[in-house]
Amino acid sequence: MSQFQPAAGASTADVGTSLDSRERLLALLDQWVDLGWLRALDSAMARFLDTEADAAGQPPSPLLLLLVALTSHQLGRGHVCLDLELMAKEGFNDALSLPPEDESVPDRCELPSDVLAQVTPEHWQEALGHPLLVAQPGLGYDGRSPLVRAGSRVYLRRFWRYEQTVFQRLQARLGSVPGLEYPTPSQGSEAALISALTVLFPGHQEDVDWQKVACANAARQGFSVITGGPGTGKTTTVVKLLAALQHGAMTSADEPRVLRIQLAAPTGKAAARLNESIAGAVKGLDLGGLPEPELLRAAIPTEVTTLHRLLGAIPGSRRFRHDRLNPLMADVLVIDEASMVDLEMMARVLEALPDDARLILLGDKDQLASVDAGAVLGELCQRAATGHYWPSTGAWLGEVTGYPVPRVLLDEQGKPLDQAITLLRRSYRFDEHSGIGQLAAAVNQGCEGGRSGEQARQLFSAGYADLARIPVPAASADEVMARHCVEGGRESFLNGGEGRQDRGGAIDPPAGYRHYLETMKSSRPDRLAGIEVWDQWAASVLEAFGRFQVLAALRKGRYGVEGLNKQIAARLKAMGLISVTDGWYPGRPVLVTRNDYGLGLMNGDIGIALMIPARQWENGQESVDPEHLVLRVAFPSGDGAGDIRWVLPSRLQQIETVYAMTVHKSQGSEFDHACLVLPDRISPVLTRELVYTGITRAKFWFSLLLPDQGVFDVALARQVNRSSGLGACLFGEG
Numbered sequence: 001m002s003q004f005q006p007a008a009g010a011s012t013a014d015v016g017t018s019l020d021s022r023e024r025l026l027a028l029l030d031q032w033v034d035l036g037w038l039r040a041l042d043s044a045m046a047r048f049l050d051t052e053a054d055a056a057g058q059p060p061s062p063l064l065l066l067l068v069a070l071t072s073h074q075l076g077r078g079h080v081c082l083d084l085e086l087m088a089k090e091g092f093n094d095a096l097s098l099p100p101e102d103e104s105v106p107d108r109c110e111l112p113s114d115v116l117a118q119v120t121p122e123h124w125q126e127a128l129g130h131p132l133l134v135a136q137p138g139l140g141y142d143g144r145s146p147l148v149r150a151g152s153r154v155y156l157r158r159f160w161r162y163e164q165t166v167f168q169r170l171q172a173r174l175g176s177v178p179g180l181e182y183p184t185p186s187q188g189s190e191a192a193l194i195s196a197l198t199v200l201f202p203g204h205q206e207d208v209d210w211q212k213v214a215c216a217n218a219a220r221q222g223f224s225v226i227t228g229g230p231g232t233g234k235t236t237t238v239v240k241l242l243a244a245l246q247h248g249a250m251t252s253a254d255e256p257r258v259l260r261i262q263l264a265a266p267t268g269k270a271a272a273r274l275n276e277s278i279a280g281a282v283k284g285l286d287l288g289g290l291p292e293p294e295l296l297r298a299a300i301p302t303e304v305t306t307l308h309r310l311l312g313a314i315p316g317s318r319r320f321r322h323d324r325l326n327p328l329m330a331d332v333l334v335i336d337e338a339s340m341v342d343l344e345m346m347a348r349v350l351e352a353l354p355d356d357a358r359l360i361l362l363g364d365k366d367q368l369a370s371v372d373a374g375a376v377l378g379e380l381c382q383r384a385a386t387g388h389y390w391p392s393t394g395a396w397l398g399e400v401t402g403y404p405v406p407r408v409l410l411d412e413q414g415k416p417l418d419q420a421i422t423l424l425r426r427s428y429r430f431d432e433h434s435g436i437g438q439l440a441a442a443v444n445q446g447c448e449g450g451r452s453g454e455q456a457r458q459l460f461s462a463g464y465a466d467l468a469r470i471p472v473p474a475a476s477a478d479e480v481m482a483r484h485c486v487e488g489g490r491e492s493f494l495n496g497g498e499g500r501q502d503r504g505g506a507i508d509p510p511a512g513y514r515h516y517l518e519t520m521k522s523s524r525p526d527r528l529a530g531i532e533v534w535d536q537w538a539a540s541v542l543e544a545f546g547r548f549q550v551l552a553a554l555r556k557g558r559y560g561v562e563g564l565n566k567q568i569a570a571r572l573k574a575m576g577l578i579s580v581t582d583g584w585y586p587g588r589p590v591l592v593t594r595n596d597y598g599l600g601l602m603n604g605d606i607g608i609a610l611m612i613p614a615r616q617w618e619n620g621q622e623s624v625d626p627e628h629l630v631l632r633v634a635f636p637s638g639d640g641a642g643d644i645r646w647v648l649p650s651r652l653q654q655i656e657t658v659y660a661m662t663v664h665k666s667q668g669s670e671f672d673h674a675c676l677v678l679p680d681r682i683s684p685v686l687t688r689e690l691v692y693t694g695i696t697r698a699k700f701w702f703s704l705l706l707p708d709q710g711v712f713d714v715a716l717a718r719q720v721n722r723s724s725g726l727g728a729c730l731f732g733e734g
C-alpha cells in the first residue's frame with residue numbers, strides 16, 4: 001500500500017520553516033519567482049487559491065499552497081502531475097529541479113529540501129484533505145476542485161481530465177471496458193486483408209517482416225500504434241496499410257465504399273515532410289494484383305494537415321471547432337510524429353474522433369517527448385520492445401501475414417494495449433555500415449553504469465565515415481565551434497567526407513553554412529529575370545540551407561542557441577558572407593516560433609531573407625521591377641510542390657535567427673548534416689532522448705561538438721521521466 005494512503009491524526013504544527021504560516025510560504029514562493037526558479041504563474045495560482053479558499057472560510061494550509069505551486073511548476077516542466085512518492089524517492093530538489101542546475105543558492109533562501117525536511121506522509125495527507133481545493137476521484141469528486149489527487153499523484157484539474165479522457169477513450173477503442181466498447185471500424189473481410197497484404201508485401205523473407213505484421217495488426221483494431229526508429233519504414237507501412245484498408249472497404253460485400261482518410265502531424269514542419277514522403281510512397285505503390293489499382297491509389301490521400309488545422313483551432317481560445325459534439329468527418333485518422341503530441345492535444349483529438357473511426361499513431365517512441373506536458377507516445381509504447389502479445393494475437397498475425405510472432409514476444413498476461421502496438425525493428429535508412437544508425441542504437445541501449453557512453457565513444461573512433469566528434473577546448477571554444485559551423489568540418493570526417501554513395505548516387509561532402517550563402521551569391525539571377533527564376537533561386541538557397549543544421553541542447557549561454565547564433569553570425573560577417581549580424585539582412589535564416597494562420601506559416605517553418613526585385617501588377621499580370629530591390633523572406637510553400645511564399649520581414653512577429661536551433665525544435669526535421677552541440681556542464685535538459693533525437697536528425701553526416709566528454713556520458717545515463725498516471729492506468733499498475 002502506498003505510504004500516501006490516508007492516516008488519521010496528523011498535524012502540520014511544528015513542521016517549522018516557511019510552512020509556519022501562509023504569509024511566509026507565499027513570500028518564499030515570490031522569492032523563488034524572483035530568482036527565476038518558479039514561473040510567476042506558479043506562485044500566482046497558489047495566491048489565488050489561498051484568497052478564494054480563505055474567502056470561503058476554509059483557509060488552506062501552507063503545505064497545500066506549496067503543493068499547488070509545485071504542481072504548476074512541474075506542469076511547466078512537462079510533467080502532467082506532481083508525484084509525491086516519486087519526489088520523496090528522487091529527493092525533493094532533484095525531482096523539482098529546484099534550484100535549477102547551475103544556479104547558486106543565495107544566503108537565507110530555503111530550498112524544497114529545507115522546507116519539506118520534516119514533512120511526513122501524514123502531513124501531506126492532512127494538507128490534501130482540504131474539502132474545497134482537493135478532490136479525490138471516486139470519493140465525492142464534483143469536478144470543480146482545482147486540484148485532484150489520485151494515489152500519490154496530484155493534478156491540476158484540467159490535466160486530470162485530459163488524462164482521464166485519453167485513458168477512457170483509448171480503453172473504449174481497445175474494447176477493454178465491458179459495455180463501453182466503441183464499434184469496430186469497418187475493415188472489410190479477412191480474406192480481402194490477406195489478398196491486399198499478399199500484393200503489398202510480395203515474397204517471403206527469412207526474418208519477420210514487421211512492416212507486414214504492423215499493417216495486419218493495425219487493420220485489426222480501432223486503435224493502433226506503429227513505432228520505430230528513423231527509416232524503419234513507418235511512412236512506407238502506413239501507405240500500404242491505407243491501401244489495404246481502402247481495398248477492404250471498397251470491396252466490402254455488405255457496403256462497398258471509399259473510406260474518408262485524414263492525415264495529420266503535430267507541427268507544420270512535420271506535416272510538410274510527411275506530405276513530401278507520402279506522395280512519393282503512394283506513387284510508388286505496386287497495386288497491380290488488386291482490382292482497379294488506379295482507383296485504389298486515387299483513394300489514398302497525400303495531403304497532410306496539422307492537428308490544429310484538422311481540429312479547427314479557434315483563435316484566442318483553447319477550444320477547437322471539432323469536439324465531442326461536432327466530430328471530425330473521418331473514418332481513419334493517421335497522426336505522424338506522434339511523439340510530439342502532448343496530453344492535451346491527444347485528449348482533444350480523441351474527443352473529436354467519431355467512435356467508429358480508426359486512429360493510427362506513427363512515431364519514434366525513443367524521441368524527445370512533446371514540449372508541453374505529457375509523453376503520451378512514450379507511455380503507450382513503454383513495452384513495445386518486449387511485445388506482450390497474447391498467444392491468440394500472435395496466432396492471428398501468423399495466419400494473416402505468414403510470419404508467426406516470435407515466442408519471446410508472447411505473453412498470456414499481456415494487456416489490451418500491448419496488442420495494439422507494433423515496433424518496426426529494422427532500419428532501411430541506416431544499415432550496419434552506418435555510424436549514425438549504430439550510434440543512435442547505442443545511445444538507446446540502456447544506460448546502466450555509463451555503458452552507452454563508452455560504446456558511443458568507441459563508435460566515434462571505429463572508422464565510420466558518417467561520424468565525427470570534435471573536442472572543443474574551453475580556451476578556443478568560440479573559434480572552434482564557429483569554424484566548424486561555417487565550414488562544415490570536412491577534415492573531421494574520414495577521407496574529408498569524399499567518396500560516399502547512397503543507393504548508387506554520390507553523397508555530397510558535409511556542408512556548413514558557407515555553402516548556402518555561396519549558393520545565394522553564385523546563383524543569383526540576373527536583375528531582369530522573371531518571377532519564376534527568382535522563385536527557383538530562393539528554392540535552391542533554401543535547399544542548400546537544409547543541408548546543414550546546428551542543434552543545441554540549451555537556449556542560453558556560449559553553447560546554447562543564443563551564443564552559437566552570435567558566434568556563427570560574427571564569423572560569417574568577418575568572412576564577408578553576410579553584411580551585418582543584427583536585424584534583417586540578405587541571407588538571414590529565420591525560424592517561425594508560432595503558427596501564423598494569416599500568413600500561412602507554421603511553428604517550425606524556416607525561411608531565408610533575400611534581396612529581390614519588387615513585384616508589380618501591370619494589366620492584371622504580376623511582373624518584377626528590376627530597378628527597385630526589396631528584402632523579402634522566402635519560405636517553402638509547405639505542400640512539397642517546391643513553390644515559394646514571399647513574406648515582408650515586418651510582418652513576421654514570432655521568429656528567431658536559426659543558425660542554431662534547439663533539439664526540441666528540430667523534431668520532425670531532417671538534415672543532410674546535423675551538428676549537435678553539447679554544453680560544458682550538465683543541465684537538467686540533457687538526457688538520452690535529447691541526444692538520440694539530435695543524432696537521428698542527421699541523414700548522411702553527424703558531428704558532435706563536445707566541450708566535455710563527461711557531459712555526454714552523464715546525458716546518456718539520464719532518461720526523461722515525466723510524471724503521469726496514464727501508463728499506470730493503461731497497464732493496470734495504479
Ligand SMILES: Nc1ncnc2c1ncn2[C@@H]1O[C@H](COP(=O)(O)OP(=O)(O)OP(=O)(O)O)[C@@H](O)[C@H]1O
Pocket residue numbers: 211228229230231232233234235236237277428429
Ligand atoms: N521494406 C523495405 N524495403 C526496402 N526499402 C524500404 C522498406 N521500407 C522502407 N524502405 C525505404 O527506407 C526509407 C525510409 O522509409 P520511410 O520513410 O517509410 O521510413 P520512416 O520510418 O517513415 O522514416 P522517418 O524516420 O523519416 O520517419 C525509404 O527510402 C523507403 O523507401
